Amino acid sequence: MKLEQIETPAALIDVARMQKNIARMQGRMNALGVAFRPHVKTTKCIDVVRAQIAAGARGITVSTLKEAEAFFAAGVDDILYAVSMVPSKLPRALALRRQGCDLKLVVDNPTAAAAIAGFGDQHGETFEVWIEVDTDGHRSGIQPEQQTLLDVGRILHENGVKVGGVMTHAGSSYELNTPEALAALAEQERAGCVRAAERLREAGIACPAVSVGSTPTALAARNLEGITEVRAGVYVLFDLVMHNVGVCTLDDIALSVLTTVIGHQEDKGWAILDAGWMALSRDRGTSRQSHDFGYGQPCLLNGTLLPGYVVSGANQEHGILAAAQADPHADAQSNDIAQRFPIGMKLRILPNHACATGAQFPEYHAVAPDGSSVAWQRFYGW
Amino acid sequence: MKLEQIETPAALIDVARMQKNIARMQGRMNALGVAFRPHVKTTKCIDVVRAQIAAGARGITVSTLKEAEAFFAAGVDDILYAVSMVPSKLPRALALRRQGCDLKLVVDNPTAAAAIAGFGDQHGETFEVWIEVDTDGHRSGIQPEQQTLLDVGRILHENGVKVGGVMTHAGSSYELNTPEALAALAEQERAGCVRAAERLREAGIACPAVSVGSTPTALAARNLEGITEVRAGVYVLFDLVMHNVGVCTLDDIALSVLTTVIGHQEDKGWAILDAGWMALSRDRGTSRQSHDFGYGQPCLLNGTLLPGYVVSGANQEHGILAAAQADPHADAQSNDIAQRFPIGMKLRILPNHACATGAQFPEYHAVAPDGSSVAWQRFYGW
Incomplete structure (x- = not known):
């Protein structure tokens, strides 16, 4: 169909720009030596996700179990559900794992950790959980130096749950607009998440994945030592907010x-x-x-x-x-x-x-x- | 299903409150002696619309052709599409009318009026068009005293289009918060729309429908002389904005x-x-x-x-x-x-x-x- 024939209003994706955005982010991650796990909440569209995976993405991040179910059905099996788990959603997570989905859950509190352990024990399922770390105070997560971090780690580790890693999202990066401030926040995000992983490892809890990211910090990071993967979502399309943050031009949108x-x-x-x-x-x-x-x-x-x-x-x-x-x-x-x-x-x-x-x-x-x-x-x- | 079993997040409608809101509005319209044509853009849900019709609503108002198609398929045939028509959307409107839908279109400019006339002539269809009147300056429509009102009326009337009426929406009512200000705006909305109908009639153009409405003005109007029908949408559920406007309590939401x-x-x-x-x-x-x-x-x-x-x-x-x-x-x-x-x-x-x-x-x-x-x-x- 030609542009002139599309009924309005309609949402258009400029595919050349999208591919350029994907290549730019994946290229940066390759250069920094980390895996890239795009957050697919931005588009909820398998065609976009296939382009991200074709460019080198390893696994995806989702914001809802519906996304996990839809993308698993479309052939993606390495999925991080990046919103803190609650007991009422465990049956859907179990169903996905039973079908072969390598679904990783996230928690940031002892109550949910204990619930996952108990539910896993009850159903004979070894869940994999990543602990959410708060590196900028903007939302959820446990601060790297808090005792709760080790409490949650131990509840999981000692009760048959695999602690797959730590993850953080420096979402306050959306409020910045200079390369220096973004680079500083990217370093804060990296350092805080690495520190959380070290504390868990010192306590005898394996913590293989160390996952950080937001579009601005991913594009501003100069060094990702200790980080195994980066997550970002909106970079694939960009928008006016990202333009104001300073990480894209209007022509990238x-x-x-x-x-x-x-x-x-x-x-x-x-x-x-x-x-x-x-x-x-x-x-x-x-x-x-x-x-x-x-x-x-x-x-x-x-x-x-x-x-x-x-x-x-x-x-x-x-x-x-x-x-x-x-x-x-x-x-x-x-x-x-x-x-x-x-x-x-x-x-x-x-x-x-x-x-x-x-x-x-x-x-x-x-x-x-x-x-x-x-x-x-x-x-x-x- | 019990409330405790519903997965979150979820949208709940308290049916008793909804029925009370429907009865309140329909009762007011009955007392004022006008027909009521709810705007179904609020819910886009046939179950809600059936409750509105069961209470006495005559026809519906829609904001998209998709709403018109969906509700016509569900058995509603008296439909006002209350967004100014453009030529590119005429084929869908024609298809609906050909299937027996009594779809009324809206225009506020000579270009669109001429396009509807030309398209109707080309396809042998007598479209019904209502002219949009601007009674509060907040959005679209023709002011009652503008020459354009008669120009548009004549273009339609002299080229085989039925001028079914005039309609206005005093949406600036959302910015008010006293009964006196709302009543004054309701009267301004009424008077302006009636005046536009009178001017068309004086020019020899029949204008049977005189349609006004917004939730706040519909609930504040004290006299609807000259008005044949009222439209309102959000009253069916209400919300915090309407609470602040002063037309519902928190317990009505x-x-x-x-x-x-x-x-x-x-x-x-x-x-x-x-x-x-x-x-x-x-x-x-x-x-x-x-x-x-x-x-x-x-x-x-x-x-x-x-x-x-x-x-x-x-x-x-x-x-x-x-x-x-x-x-x-x-x-x-x-x-x-x-x-x-x-x-x-x-x-x-x-x-x-x-x-x-x-x-x-x-x-x-x-x-x-x-x-x-x-x-x-x-x-x-x-």
Whole structure:
């Protein structure tokens, strides 16, 4: 199908950009001498995951058991479920392991560790668990020096659970925007995770995997000594938040939302689009960053950026395209908004956050350099 | 299925509250002597729509052609597609009409009006079009006194298209929070839409339907003289934004997200939940209102509110439950966060925006007063 024929709104993946992003990350990981385990929550799409594996990824990271089930069914068997396990989800994890999936669980507290040990014992299953380490205080995990780390390690180790490793995610990297700050956080992430592994090993608990990562820290790390693998997700498509963090250019962003101009309010300088927040998502991640892109950055159908314009507002199925107020050329342009963006014109909107925007769509349209496209299914739910 | 057995995160509808909300709105419309055409974009769920129709709704409003197709397939044939039409979407509209669907289109500009007329002429189809009127300047539509209103009316009327009516949506009502301001906007919405109908009729163009509505204005209107029908959507479930607008109580909110406590950061006073923004949505609609509920208001499994707590942050599959900073009782409670909210505990989160939160889920669990539930499917996409 040609771009012009795709009904709007639609999610487009520029396949050449995606492949470039995959090659860039995998190349870095190869150079740093670590394995790479992409986080597939960004796309939930087997076609994308196959491209990541073809480039050299070893195993995947998932954020839901549904992702684990779907990608295992599609032939991926090395899967890290990177959200702390709770007892009520153990039956689904057991079912996956019984089918041959090498599913690794994550915990960061003694209660869940004991529950996994007890459930494994009850069902004769040796679960593999990685302990989540907190290296930047932004969310979950155990700090490397906490006694809890060894408590959890021992509960698992002494009760028939394999401690497969430690893992951390320095998600606060999304709040940074200089190479120096990112490199410093990458080193903090590395050092903290390695320290946690050392403490477990000193206590007699094997800890083979030492896993770190977020897109910004993965791209900023200069040394990954002691690390066995890196995880990252959004790098595969990138987005405006990552642009503001400083780890990609606007031309690297592989996801866009195809939309049609459906109306105008000429006195206000608005063109109305058929991409509202249902298509673009409610994610306003750039609102707290150096450059606020509203609900997204408009481009022409061929991908040419339209500087000076922004999606300034969104209702459920309506977006408002307007001049970016800070732009000195904007006022003049807004007077001819209806001429510049006529009814029926197609545009592409670069999203704030690729994970959130992709989630709004049942499928991507994977666009080749010649403008032809094929549908790539994605899924949602838990 | 009992509540305790539902895997988390999950979207719950309290059916008794939903039925009460439906009865309240339909009762008001009956008392005001107008038809009611619910906007089904909120739920995209045939079970909910059947309850609305059983209570007296006449026809439905949709925001996408996919909704029109799905609900027509389920037996609803009086459908208003309330987003301005563009030429590229006409083949799907034609297909629906050819199958017997009484689909009404909406336009607010001469270009689209001419395109519908031309397409109808080409295919021998008499489309029915309602003209969108702008009564509060918040989005699309033609202002009642603009010449464009008559231009569009004439293009349609003189080229074989039935002008079925005028419609408006005073969506700026979401920004108000007093009964007086809402009543004034409801009157502005009514008067503007009636005026547009009168101008068309004076020009010799029949305009049978005069359709207004948003949940706040529908509930605030005191007089609907000249109006034939009202539309509203989110009233069926309500949410925290509507609570802040002042048109429902927290006990009226029929949608909640079932979640499990999966961890803690005791030094920060955080309980970590398995409902992040993928479940709760990125909608932060209450951030601009009098009471900011963060990513949602926590409740116990039985629905009892937990005042003093809030979902203060969200990553993709992690939510952070913490004391609401403004609450004087909160600090003391946060010291025993792990005792109060142990691992595995189930909670319910009232959402900021029912339309956005529901859209994250493939199904609702419709919960009866005895705590049993059945699955109600919903759909997404375009």
